[in-house]
Amino acid sequence: MDRLGQTDTHTIFRDSVRRFFASELDLDAWEQERLTPRSFWKAAGEAGLLCPTVPEAYGGPGLDFSYNAIVTEELTYAGSTSSLPLQSDIIADYFVHLGTEEQKRKYLPGMVDGSLISAIAMTEPVAGSDLQSIRTKAVRDGNDYIISGAKTYISSGQLADFIIVAAKTDPDAGAKGVSLLIVDADCAGFSRGRKLDKIGQHSADTSELFFDEVRVPADAMIGGEGRGFAAIMTLMPQERLSQAIMGQASMQRAMDDTITFTKDRQAFGQSVFDFQNTQFVLADIATSLQVGWSHLDWAINRHVAGKLTAVEASAAKLWHTETQWTALDRCLQLHGGAGYMEEYPIARMWRDARVQRIYGGTSEILKLVIGRSLKG
Incomplete structure (x- = not known):
């Protein structure tokens, strides 16, 4: 089928993506394990399938979203619910468009080569689509923020090396009081809860995450205070x-x-x-x-x-x-x-x-x- 806006370069890329998934996906095993293993993330990175839109300065190919779309289409058609699109289509852009130079250099190269797995934590036990109702708080303490709260239904939560966390920095400001902070998985006070037992999408692990007075530096904020x-x-x-x-x-x-x-x-x-x-x-x-x-x-x-x-x-x-x-x-x-x-x-x-x-x-x-x- 001819696709509007698709070039020969897109066709060549699609063929390589399709061959990769045909040889590397192990759906039955991953369904049983309830996650996609790190080895696959690394292989996908080495094959150039992760974060196509990341600029060359940060290890990416600097392509446009049409290449992301090809990866997402082929992954889904192959029957996988791996969280690759979460990293490539969603989280990477937070850094590309909102991150500081230091944040981009710290996280983007690893996201591209598959050595870093990311997650984004918004949903809570009592707050889903209404982000203004989240209860996780980030309190300023000198040059740090102290994060306390719980998140649930977080994709890639079990393997994530870092998480972008939505938290209230001003509980009285409604939407304008929500900020985004990067929490590395080795931070004291951070812990992973259950690998949740979902109806479907078994190879995409989904988890509870807990933040017990997790201290992060102020420069871990992405996009600015109150602008989450x-x-x-x-x-x-x-x-x-x-x-x-x-x-x-x-x-x-x-x-x-x-x-x-x-x-x-x-x-x-x-x-x-x-x-x-x-x-x-x-x-x-x-x-x-x-x-x-x-x-x-x-x-x-x-x-x-x-x-x-x-x-x-x-x-x-x-x-x-x-x-x-x-x-x-x-x-x-x-x-x-x-x-x-x-x-x-x-x-x-x-x-x-x-x-x-x-x-x-x-x-x-x-x-x-x-x-x-x-x-x-």
């Missing part, structure tokens, strides 16, 4: 676009697998594919895929040009993840009883897809964002 919420909102469009990409690639894989399965499966003397109902269902999904790829390419190119708005990115995540869920559920149904068996990829893809409508902004929050924009 604004930073998160500024960088949110790329995060939501990344999740839209995952939704689209997952739907394509489910469709391809379902066509193969229904052609091979026999019922009442003919293939399941030959039933009119099967073809009607697949026709609906094929139509969604055609629309989805066109829209996704539009959004990626618009983002690369610096024009994708927060509302447009919210709409992209909403449509692609909701459509993903509907399509995967219908694909599983066409697998019959086999779709309920873990040995079939559709079962794993189906349960992995459920969280797509929750993290990065629930579908309900996205509708609020879009709805409010219509007031004019």
